[in-house]
Every structure is written in structure tokens, then in C-alpha cells.
Amino acid sequence: MQSVYQGDTGVELLVDCGRDIAGASAPALLVRVPSGAVRAFAGSLVEADGVTRHIRYVTRAGDLAEAGVYRVQASLTLGGWSGVGRTAMFAVRARFS
DSSP, rough: OOOTTTTOOOOOEEEEEESOOOOOOOEEEEEETTTSOEEEEEOOOEEETTTEEEEEEOOTTTTTSSOOEEEEEEEEEEEEEEEEEEEEEEBOOOOOO
């Protein structure tokens, strides 16, 4: 991922769920921001190479308001299972850093 700065919009967050999630409902990214608050970003399923295994979200104004480390988990319902995936992390740099 390229450098991401505080306040950036249009940043693609693409989380690989590690398995086929075609047919999943309520795809989202749960995001813990540096201050500790948790937000849910409604995502969309993405197919690549014939397999649907990614959840995609594009950031909007206010999503990356804090500098620091963001933690992300995919969240979805698939059949009778509902839950989250492994935690991924990315850094948001302060402006002019």
C-alpha cells in the first residue's frame, strides 16, 4: 500500500478473506482507529481470477481522521456462519510527516 495520510479520501481498502466468500451477506470492514474507537465500513464483495475472496471499501471524508495505526477485520455472514477474519494493520501518517 502506498503512503496514506491523515484526511485522505479515495483510498482503497481491499481485504483478502483467504477463501471463497461468494454469496456472503453484510460484507463490512470493522476498523479500530488509533484512539481505540471501532467503526464499521460497509464493503462490497470483489471477484478476482474467478474467485470472490475480497471485501473492498473506498475511504470517504472523515474515515482517516486520525494519524496512527489502524486495525481492520473483515466481517460477513456466510451460510450459517457470521463472524470476523484475521486482523490486518495499516498506518496513516500525519500530514507533512
